[in-house]
Amino acid sequence: MERPLVLVGFMGCGKSSVARALASLLDCSATDTDALVELVAGMPVADIFATSGEAAFRRIETEQLEQALQAGGILATGGGILTREENRTLLKQAAEEGGLVVYLRAGAEELAQRIRKQPGKRPLIDGDEVLDLHATQARVEALLQQRAPWYTEVANLVVDTGAPGPDSVARRIVRMAGLRKPTVRP
Numbered sequence: 001m002e003r004p005l006v007l008v009g010f011m012g013c014g015k016s017s018v019a020r021a022l023a024s025l026l027d028c029s030a031t032d033t034d035a036l037v038e039l040v041a042g043m044p045v046a047d048i049f050a051t052s053g054e055a056a057f058r059r060i061e062t063e064q065l066e067q068a069l070q071a072g073g074i075l076a077t078g079g080g081i082l083t084r085e086e087n088r089t090l091l092k093q094a095a096e097e098g099g100l101v102v103y104l105r106a107g108a109e110e111l112a113q114r115i116r117k118q119p120g121k122r123p124l125i126d127g128d129e130v131l132d133l134h135a136t137q138a139r140v141e142a143l144l145q146q147r148a149p150w151y152t153e154v155a156n157l158v159v160d161t162g163a164p165g166p167d168s169v170a171r172r173i174v175r176m177a178g179l180r181k182p183t184v185r186p
């Protein structure tokens with residue numbers, strides 16, 4: 001797949017799993033901006049936030065986004081990538097040039113439940129203390145309110161994730177966007 005297929009959405013909406021499911025359906029590879037940033041920094045995202053701060057993380061994230069969009073293919077992005085205007089512009093441009101930007105939409109309660117399955121992984125939610133479900137959900141709601149308009153603004157397809165797993169969400173994206181496996185020419 002030459003044109004980028006980018007998944008955006010809040011932490012815990014399943015971008016990385018859906019990207020892997022899409023890759024297997026469409027017979028191509030998938031990348032993830034968080035994984036690319038970790039590779040460059042040589043440490044997990046939570047450690048980058050702890051040692052160098054969010055601004056340092058965001059700088060590397062933008063560089064990796066730019067390169068990944070040029071390379072094309074399936075890309076899962078970090079949930080906060082749209083907090084930078086520069087990144088919103090890059091993604092809107094990708095969509096205008098024929099790329100597909102999909103917003104994986106989920107409600108705050110579902111997101112909080114998923115985030116709680118990997119405690120301490122998300123510095124902006126539970127990086128500083130152990131939270132109960134109510135407190136996790138309150139933090140998710142506050143951030144989601146700020147970010148939801150950006151996800152909608154850049155996306156040319158919105159898919160509600162709901163209860164079904166990543167395979168079902170990936171199949172829905174393929175159907176809604178009319179995607180096909182690349183044809184192998186002899």
Ligand code: S3P
Pocket residue numbers: 009010011012015034045077078079080081121122123124
């Ligand atoms: C972030 C989301 C994370 C990761 C970092 C910041 C955010 O990615 O990039 O912790 O600001 O929403 P996921 O959406 O894959 O959890």
